[in-house]
Amino acid sequence: MIEFIKHPWHWAVAGVLIGLTVPTLLIIGNKKFGISSSLRHICAMCVPGKIPFFQYDWKKEIWNLFFVAGVLLGGVIATQLLSNPDTIVVADSTKESLSALGIKDFTNLMPADLFSFKNIFTLKGLFFFVTGGFLVGFGTRYAGGCTSGHAIMGLSTLQLPSLIATCCFMAGGFFSANVLLPFILKLF
Amino acid sequence: METKQSLEVRHQDAICTNEAEVQHPLWHNLKYLIVGVAFGIVFVKAEIISWFRIQEMFRLQSFFMYGVIGTAVVVGMLSVWLIKKYNIKTLSGESIKFETKTFNKGQIFGGLIFGVGWAITGACPGPLFAQIGSGFLVVGITFLSAVAGTWVYGYFREKLPH
Numbered sequence: 001m002i003e004f005i006k007h008p009w010h011w012a013v014a015g016v017l018i019g020l021t022v023p024t025l026l027i028i029g030n031k032k033f034g035i036s037s038s039l040r041h042i043c044a045m046c047v048p049g050k051i052p053f054f055q056y057d058w059k060k061e062i063w064n065l066f067f068v069a070g071v072l073l074g075g076v077i078a079t080q081l082l083s084n085p086d087t088i089v090v091a092d093s094t095k096e097s098l099s100a101l102g103i104k105d106f107t108n109l110m111p112a113d114l115f116s117f118k119n120i121f122t123l124k125g126l127f128f129f130v131t132g133g134f135l136v137g138f139g140t141r142y143a144g145g146c147t148s149g150h151a152i153m154g155l156s157t158l159q160l161p162s163l164i165a166t167c168c169f170m171a172g173g174f175f176s177a178n179v180l181l182p183f184i185l186k187l188f
Numbered sequence: 189m190e191t192k193q194s195l196e197v198r199h200q201d202a203i204c205t206n207e208a209e210v211q212h213p214l215w216h217n218l219k220y221l222i223v224g225v226a227f228g229i230v231f232v233k234a235e236i237i238s239w240f241r242i243q244e245m246f247r248l249q250s251f252f253m254y255g256v257i258g259t260a261v262v263v264g265m266l267s268v269w270l271i272k273k274y275n276i277k278t279l280s281g282e283s284i285k286f287e288t289k290t291f292n293k294g295q296i297f298g299g300l301i302f303g304v305g306w307a308i309t310g311a312c313p314g315p316l317f318a319q320i321g322s323g324f325l326v327v328g329i330t331f332l333s334a335v336a337g338t339w340v341y342g343y344f345r346e347k348l349p350h
Contacts, residue, residue: 005233008233008234008235009230009233009234010234011234011251011252011253011255011256011259012255012259013234014230014233014234014236014256014259014260015255015256015257015258015259015260015262015263016259016260016263017226017227017230018227018230018256018259018260018263019259019260019261019262019263019264019266019267020263020267021223021227022263022264022267022268023264023267023268023270023271024223025220025223026267026268026271026278026284027271027276027278027279027284028219028220028223028278028279029216029219029220029278029279029280030278030282030284030285031220033264034202035312035313035314035317036312036313036338037202038313039313039334039335039337039338040202040338040342042335042338043335043338043339043342047339049343051339051342051343051345052197052345052346053197053200053201053341053342053343053345054197054339054342055193055194055197056194056195056197056198057194057198060198061198062214062217063217063220064220066217066218066220066221066224067220067221067223067224067227068224068313068314068317069221069317070220070221070222070223070224070225070226070227070228071224071225071227071228071231071314071317071318071321072224072228072317072318072320072321073221073224073225073228073321074224074225074226074227074228074229074230074231074232074318074321075228075229075231075232075237075317075318075319075320075321075322076321076322076323077225077228077229077321078228078229078231078232078233078318078321078322079232079321079322079323082229082232082233084233084235088235088238088240090240090244091244091249091250093247093249094240094243094244094247094249094250097247098240098243106240109232109235109237109238109239109240109319109322109324110238110239110310110319110324110327111239111240114239115239115324115326115327116326117325117326119326120326120329125329127308128308128309128330129309129326129327129329129330129333130329130330130333131305131308131333132305132308132309132330132333133305133309133316133329133330133331133332133333133334133336133337134305134333134334134336134337134340135301135302135304135305135308136302136305136306136309136311136312136313136316136330136333136334137305137313137333137334137335137336137337137338137339137341138298138301138302138305138337138338138341139298139299139300139301139302139303139304139305139337140298140302140312140313140334140338141201141298141337141338141341141342142201142294142297142298142301142302142341142348143294143295143297143298143299143301143302144201144202144289144292144294144295144298145202146302146312146313146314147257147306147312147313147314148312148313148314149202150295150299151257151261152257152260152261152264153264154289155261155264155265156261156264156265156267156268157268157286158265159288159289160289160291161289161290161291161292161295162289162295164291164295164296164299165295165296165298165299166299168295168296168298168299168300168302168303169299169300169302169303169306170246170303171299171300171303172299172300172301172302172303172304172305172306172307173242173245173246173303173304173306173307174246174303174307175303175304176246176303176304176306176307176308177242177243177246177247177307178246178247180304180307180308181243181307181308
């Protein structure tokens with residue numbers, strides 16, 4: 001059984017479990033599934049300044065911080081106790097195009113060529129960690145939600161604004177992965 | 189007691205603020221931690237947190253992520269439909285309410301900006317936490333930048349088109 005769990009899970013298994021998070025959170029506490037809000041609660045908790053957008057009672061949303069702490073802990077458990085004995089399988093076509101762009105290491109979930117400490121103070125680090133992270137934080141809040149809040153919770157409740165947001169996420173991603181990233185990677 | 193203004197601010201640009209009317213002690217929140225743990229395990233075991241999976245998705249070179257998100261949406265829709273149809277209550281007996289989101293241009297501009305960042309970092313906010321937990325500690329910098337991005341949005345919010 002544990003051997004079975006250790007191997008990478010099928011997309012349908014993951015999809016069903018992620019989908020079930022929606023009714024689980026609703027039933028255990030009337031909570032709407034969403035993750036990017038946690039970033040805002042962290043701002044409201046640590047550095048609210050005098051900014052009106054952060055003047056609210058973040059303690060009322062503390063469930064969301066427990067939830068994301070759980071996600072982090074889940075990452076620890078899955079990696080320490082249930083980790084996959086084999087290396088990740090990446091689609092050949094993706095491997096080929098990324099290799100051409102200088103990504104050589106396909107053994108881990110994250111490419112060591114980019115996501116390693118030695119890149120922190122380089123232009124690579126500035127782009128992939130600092131700029132990338134900034135866009136994620138800025139964009140999700142501007143859009144009013146991320147993949148969980150809009151694409152999953154929003155579409156589950158048939159909200160048109162969430163469909164628009166999801167389409168824009170995808171459009172931004174297509175541009176970024178196919179145009180921007182190849183351009184940037186060639187610079188390094 | 190929370191003021192009306194504080195409540196309004198809290199609901200701005202947010203999707204997940206449907207709160208329980210019954211007040212519980214703090215340790216009750218551990219149930220959300222447990223759901224989070226399960227969620228994080230799924231993220232890692234299905235390799236959704238992988239930067240490579242996100243590149244495959246945006247390069248249309250693998251069906252995997254479309255399968256995950258598509259299935260999740262179908263299961264979510266079905267669950268919400270059932271909750272509405274049978275008027276299913278929460279564990280503490282409250283009825284579950286859904287609010288209708290209103291459209292604003294932020295969903296377009298913000299959506300495009302987030303999409304660009306998603307392909308760069310290989311992570312939306314959920315996987316960001318799971319990546320750190322998986323030992324990719326350098327993602328902590330991505331996370332701090334995401335907090336900074338959220339803060340800067342808050343700072344300029346009134347000046348941005350909505």
